[in-house]
Amino acid sequence: MATIHRRVTRTGHVRYRAQVRIKNQPWVSATFRKRSDATKWVRQTESAQITRAYSPPNAPLRYRFSDAVDRYR
16 A cells, blocks of 8 residues: 655655555655656555565665674684
8 A cells, every 4th residue: 555645845845755555565665856756656666565576775684793793803
């Protein structure tokens, strides 16, 4: 399920925040200047998440402390 919210910044500029939330998937959001860009991003992201082809751009890297120690040595 996706939502697009209209937001006004302190300087008066209009921005659109798009959020995509699909069950058993990490929710993602992005901010756009145009509503059409937000809508396009929502469609692409939803379809990628449904087909499991999506990986978030800021996916946390999972390192263990022992990996860091080994690399340091």
